[in-house]
Amino acid sequence: MTSIHWRFFWYRNVSSNQSYTFKPLSDDGTTEEYYTLSPAGHIHTGRYVCRAGRGNSYYTDYSEPQFLWSGDLQSTVSLTVNPNRTQHFTSGTSVSLSCEEKVNSTGWRLMRCTEKGVEDLVESRWVTKSGSTQTRDSGVYWCESGSGENSNAINITVTDGDVILESPVHPVTEGDTVTLVCKHRTNISNIIKADFYKDGVLIRNETTGEKTIPVVSKSDEGFYKCTSNEG
Incomplete structure (x- = not known):
């Protein structure tokens, strides 16, 4: 979509009387394809959407919501x-x-x-x-x-x-040791064969259901998941 003749409208999802509505961040929108919250603070934590409009009558659908934590x-x-x-x-x-x-x-x-x-x-x-x-x-x-x-x-x-990946809730720091555990809903022993993925790429097959990173480094950042056919 070219931005010529379009305006972009930004909203925050707020609750009111046990219902949820979109509250506009500005009345007129912006000509830019971005909106800046400055200075950002805790009051801006929430869920946001946007949509585009042209003229006084045509608007696109709302975007997928994005969560912002500050x-x-x-x-x-x-x-x-x-x-x-x-x-x-x-x-x-x-x-x-x-x-x-x-x-x-x-x-x-x-x-x-x-x-x-x-x-x-x-x-x-x-x-x-x-x-x-x-x-x-x-x-x-x-x-x-x-x-x-x-x-x-x-x-x-x-x-x-049937399968979840057990990983630390809080971020870890460089030099820490981290163990990722693949758990199956019906397997009491938690010892299962599992495939571990990082950013969608297979990185390891384990027969114990665990993968340990002995010394965490910046290169270990990413999205991890596991799969297993054992129950």
């Missing part, structure tokens, strides 16, 4: 997940999310962004999803304090498939 890397509140992994099975899986204070902080709450929008889950320190954990529980979670801070954000996936 927070303090040295926040006084930290979100932890137990079990310590980003992927979880449906049914029978107990997942606990906890907002932990590093120093005194007031009025914080647990937040979640899903395909519907951003929502306030509960005004308490922790929330546990047990037994009834469903795919709809997938989303980006973080803690938000009354003083305007955001904790780290964690992308949690709940799947009804």
